[in-house]
Amino acid sequence: MGNVTVIGAQWGDEGKGKIVDWLASRADMVVRFQGGHNAGHTLVVGDKVYKLSLLPSGIVTGTPSVIGNGVVLDPWALKAEVEKLRGQGVRIEPDVLMIAETCPLILPIHRDLDAMREDASGAGKIGTTRRGIGPAYEDKVGRRAIRVCDLAHLGELDPQLDRLCAHHDALRAGFNEPPVDRERLKRDLAEIADFVLSFARPVWRDLDEAKQRGRRILFEGAQGVLLDVDHGTYPFVTSSNTVAGTTGSGTGMGPSAAGFVLGIVKAYTTRVGSGPFPTELDDETGQRLGERGHEFGTVTGRKRRCGWFDAVLVRQSAAVSGVTGIALTKIDVLDGFATVKICTGYRIGDQTLDYFPAHAADQARAVPVYEEMEGWSGTTAGARSWADLPAQAIKYVRRIEELIRCPVALVSTSPERDDTILVRDPFAS
Numbered sequence: 001m002g003n004v005t006v007i008g009a010q011w012g013d014e015g016k017g018k019i020v021d022w023l024a025s026r027a028d029m030v031v032r033f034q035g036g037h038n039a040g041h042t043l044v045v046g047d048k049v050y051k052l053s054l055l056p057s058g059i060v061t062g063t064p065s066v067i068g069n070g071v072v073l074d075p076w077a078l079k080a081e082v083e084k085l086r087g088q089g090v091r092i093e094p095d096v097l098m099i100a101e102t103c104p105l106i107l108p109i110h111r112d113l114d115a116m117r118e119d120a121s122g123a124g125k126i127g128t129t130r131r132g133i134g135p136a137y138e139d140k141v142g143r144r145a146i147r148v149c150d151l152a153h154l155g156e157l158d159p160q161l162d163r164l165c166a167h168h169d170a171l172r173a174g175f176n177e178p179p180v181d182r183e184r185l186k187r188d189l190a191e192i193a194d195f196v197l198s199f200a201r202p203v204w205r206d207l208d209e210a211k212q213r214g215r216r217i218l219f220e221g222a223q224g225v226l227l228d229v230d231h232g233t234y235p236f237v238t239s240s241n242t243v244a245g246t247t248g249s250g251t252g253m254g255p256s257a258a259g260f261v262l263g264i265v266k267a268y269t270t271r272v273g274s275g276p277f278p279t280e281l282d283d284e285t286g287q288r289l290g291e292r293g294h295e296f297g298t299v300t301g302r303k304r305r306c307g308w309f310d311a312v313l314v315r316q317s318a319a320v321s322g323v324t325g326i327a328l329t330k331i332d333v334l335d336g337f338a339t340v341k342i343c344t345g346y347r348i349g350d351q352t353l354d355y356f357p358a359h360a361a362d363q364a365r366a367v368p369v370y371e372e373m374e375g376w377s378g379t380t381a382g383a384r385s386w387a388d389l390p391a392q393a394i395k396y397v398r399r400i401e402e403l404i405r406c407p408v409a410l411v412s413t414s415p416e417r418d419d420t421i422l423v424r425d426p427f428a429s
């Protein structure tokens with residue numbers, strides 16, 4: 001029995017939260033390793049709906065959950081989410097939630113900067129979640145970050161604040177904004193410190209201990225491979241590495257910990273925010289996908305852009321992230337379509353490509369080459385076994401496997417936790 005790493009294989013919102021929640025009961029620990037509260041996961045358990053952003057999805061099943069050092073942590077967002085979930089009856093105490101002492105903090109100045117930049121960018125904006133994710137990662141790499149462990153040393157924070165504020169004040173001046181209100185920042189940090197510190201630990205030790213004891217770890221990725229800062233549709237990406245390889249650096253567990261890499265793949269494609277999207281549909285079909293799939297962002301409420309399944313992009317994601325098998329989600333959304341299309345390549349001028357080119361100008365010119373398949377009139381919604389799927393839906397799944405060169409391990413057929421078909425147990429592989 002090994003570990004499992006769940007990652008999104010498209011532009012996020014593939015249904016990672018539902019699958020992590022389903023797998024969590026088989027895991028001993030659930031661990032986030034990158035991103036922050038830009039993520040938004042909806043979990044449906046019976047008549048209860050849970051919306052998570054920063055907390056690992058394992059928290060709902062009471063599985064010990066870890067926020068690793070690769071995550072950027074907004075203390076106030078953490079408190080609000082913990083309180084919201086406690087209000088829904090979820091138990092969140094230091095024995096089930098552990099936070100790495102080395103997580104960099106997202107501060108109000110990061111949120112300000114994210115918004116200022118987006119507002120100043122006009123049509124060129126990235127369409128970020130405005131949560132301060134990019135600026136917080138910049139400060140981490142720039143060695144200016146305030147980290148969780150600093151909250152226990154607030155009396156010694158001044159030299160760090162000097163560096164941080166000197167940097168931000170210069171940027172803020174460029175936007176005609178006043179300097180950082182340093183005293184207020186110190187007050188706010190002092191107020192929130194004890195709450196965050198109550199969950200803070202050297203989690204690398206807990207994870208090492210779990211490894212020594214042969215415990216099963218479920219790594220929970222946020223966003224998706226096409227939003228990866230190296231491998232995604234740069235610059236329309238998030239500011240972290242979303243690929244499975246980040247599990248090692250984002251937790252302190254080393255490169256061999258990832259185990260079975262389960263790529264979560266939606267049976268069609270969606271994207272929220274700006275950037276290239278070759279199979280996007282601006283027509284009635286796109287509208288229908290959005291309505292049937294309830295494609296509105298969990299975090300920002302923005303309408304998600306929708307289009308046909310892009311096998312070229314998913315094959316590329318699977319390759320760069322070392323995907324072992326996929327969970328195909330939301331196939332029920334395609335129920336009732338007379339025909340369905342899959343993108344199998346791109347035409348750029350007189351060239352045909354079987355991968356997505358790196359340069360934005362080439363990406364913008366890429367015209368999808370489609371393969372059309374018959375749809376199915378029966379329903380996949382709520383199916384819990386392979387035998388419940390219409391024959392034509394099975395053909396669709398098999399064709400996807402062939403095109404992306406990866407086997408299907410799970411199929412998800414509704415938002416509900418148990419409407420899931422197990423084809424191959426990732427933990428048993």
Ligand code: GDP
Binds near residue numbers: 014015329
């Ligand atoms: P995540 O960010 O990858 O966790 O995905 P989100 O939670 O943002 O978006 C996925 C949405 O689809 C959520 O509202 C889920 O409840 C829902 N969902 C997940 N799996 C399925 C499925 O198989 N069928 C349908 N119809 N909805 C699903």
Ligand code: IMO
Binds near residue numbers: 014
């Ligand atoms: P989950 O985990 C979909 C997108 C934003 C924007 C870009 C950069 O729910 O799949 P950021 O705020 O990260 O600097 O924004 O990334 N984005 C997501 N899109 N799902 C997400 O998370 C996302 N997190 C960020 O819309 O285009």
Ligand code: MG
Binds near residue numbers: 012013041042298
């Ligand atoms: Mg989401």
